Amino acid sequence: MQIGFSVPVHVVDSNLSEEFLETLKKDIYLVRDNDSGFSISNNHGWHSTSDLFSRKEESFRGVCSNCASSIASIMKSYDENFDPESIDARFAGWINVNPKGGSNMIHSHPNSHWSGVLYVQQPNDVTGNSGMIEFINPNQEGRDLARILPKNGFDPIMRIRPKAGQMIIFPSFLLHSVYPNDSDQDRITIAFNSLLLNKK
Numbered sequence: 404m405q406i407g408f409s410v411p412v413h414v415v416d417s418n419l420s421e422e423f424l425e426t427l428k429k430d431i432y433l434v435r436d437n438d439s440g441f442s443i444s445n446n447h448g449w450h451s452t453s454d455l456f457s458r459k460e461e462s463f464r465g466v467c468s469n470c471a472s473s474i475a476s477i478m479k480s481y482d483e484n485f486d487p488e489s490i491d492a493r494f495a496g497w498i499n500v501n502p503k504g505g506s507n508m509i510h511s512h513p514n515s516h517w518s519g520v521l522y523v524q525q526p527n528d529v530t531g532n533s534g535m536i537e538f539i540n541p542n543q544e545g546r547d548l549a550r551i552l553p554k555n556g557f558d559p560i561m562r563i564r565p566k567a568g569q570m571i572i573f574p575s576f577l578l579h580s581v582y583p584n585d586s587d588q589d590r591i592t593i594a595f596n597s598l599l600l601n602k603k
């Protein structure tokens with residue numbers, strides 16, 4: 404079979420330890436105490452300044468390095484000859500803290516190639532769609548095929564509830580939204596965009 408058109412959503416294990424994630428969480432709350440944040444796609448949640456990749460904290464530097472290596476690995480999975488050294492990779496990253504009721508409206512990430520989300524804290528005691536990210540298939544015409552071939556890439560939407568420590572990486576053009584958090588525990592994520600420019 405040759406796949407003509409498809410949109411990948413990569414779910415990868417960041418391999419960041421629970422201890423690291425705890426330190427990261429503490430640093431995130433410290434940043435929040437000094438950053439009133441932005442209102443972009445977030446409803447009732449805090450969205451930090453998008454300067455994560457220039458911050459000096461060891462925890463954030465570790466995450467940013469992890470994001471960069473994950474993008475390089477994914478590029479290599481498509482093209483074994485991909486050389487990260489040949490690319491000027493530009494990253495922008497930010498933090499989302501969604502308390503109870505917090506969600507993100509449908510959006511995409513323009514002017515980027517790959518976008519990603521690291522789940523730092525994901526409440527487990529949830530019901531319904533809480534904690535899920537929903538992707539919209541750019542080809543809605545596949546919905547009829549999806550009725551007889553579900554979960555084969557034709558479905559109009561795809562929902563995932565990633566676990567803490569997991570990272571999802573997807574093409575930046577892919578529309579997505581985040582369901583309201585129905586837990587008393589915050590949902591904490593780090594999101595990033597990457598733009599891969601050829602050095603030559």
Ligand SMILES: [Fe+2]
Binds near residue numbers: 510
């Ligand atoms: Fe997003």
